[in-house]
Amino acid sequence: MRHLKDFQFIEAVARAGSIRKAAEDLHITASALNRRIQRFEEDFGTRIFERLPRGMRLNPAGELVIQHFRSQQSDLRRVQSLVADLGGERRGHVSIACSQALAPYFLPGQIARYRAEHPGVTFSVQIRDRAAAEEDLRSFHSDLALVLEPAHLADVETLAVLTQPVHAVMRADNPLARQAEIRLRACLDQPHVVPGRSYAVRRMLEAALAPTSRQLSPILEADSFDFMRHYVEFADALAFQIPVGLRLPPGLTSRPLARRDIAPGRLILGQLRGRSLPVAPARFAQQLMQALDHLAK
Template structure:
């Protein structure tokens, strides 16, 4: 499979936007990478990159070819995984991108449970906002995504959805902590700490505030839910996220309260893949596990409201 190395060189240059940077990452010489790119261009009889003073950029033909390369690489990973599965070794790599809300508890718990069954499987996890996660899926960089309010992608195939409510995270001694649910107008009088605007839960909150013509006193904004949670523990602020990523921890001074649905409607957390992808065995089995976990959570939610 020597030719695959040349395709790997091409993919590396496309990602780096520079032959020199790609060569450094591949630990080979720039001349070797450039020679392989030129060989590909000669074989295809068309330029794949536009050479610029500060790097390279894919041509229209290059865009078509990179899609083919990444699809072929993904298919090869799937075949390798199936071969290992036939051996009974259950090896492989699960590549998944998830929303931040899943990174602190839900996904680590699921990964640990999966590896208890298949200890030779490893994971490549990306914690990204919903837009970047879907782009990673479209670029064949991951096999699965699990994100809140995913943007439209033509060949996206949802495998499972779970409705989520927006919740407020606050100190146990906060004036609003004794209420079973919270109205957004009640939070307007207090300092709040929010996730960055690219996060799906923040966008849901912003939409709700706009409808209610409310404005918050935002004292901190961050791209880390872990930072926001620790800030709640140390300062008298309220933060917001979706329910799956927020748990009360009264021992550490944190409580979680649901936002009244009159202010912020539910929205979907979605597990999915591309329609044209046959998943590697390891990823397909992990998707099955996640689906069962989400089904169980859906059942618990239905019983709680019955």
């Protein structure tokens, strides 16, 4: 357990970038924290930090050490969950990195459903773009990721996939609303708002337009899908979103973009490859897999 405490100190220094700032965050003296780090390096047999003129940062050995500690911490949580389950306590914690589209409706409903049966389980939800969600898995900051079109997938074990077409969100009186599906070029002929370049929906739109002579000409860019949807309520414009995140107010509607213009995206539920999840995250993952399978039907 002493080494787990060392990990907390090491991680705090790595996060803060200096002994002084980390000591303030930990509410201990800088000299005590520095001694603790030096003692660990002596026991370990090598330095794990680079001492810089304006602070400290992990060296390659330190990166390996902190990854090992995070793995140990995850394993300990898994054992604690198993022990709690033996006593019928059903406790634990689930940490999820998710795309913004899952935050308004799908994920709150799933968490509420799970906690109704397991009230001792707590949750934390981090809204992440596709690259940041994968990094959260690698750093053990999240047990699960539920994201649209992950960037790499090299370190991610895919648990479930849900196909998601891109929808155009518009006013109900927009002439395009009379069509079952709409062409991408028709959307570009109208004022449109788009998410930033780090978001999968933006990447999908740009990839679809790459072979053509057309391009996005947004009147507005935003990093909030809620903001863009609300903007359409006030202005005659189109926004783009995946259907799992849509629950539109009166006056707004959505239509899927034609698949011959833009291929559907993949909403992926995943965990870090090779990691054994604690009981609560593993069971919640099973519930999510069933929910995604139901939506696919």
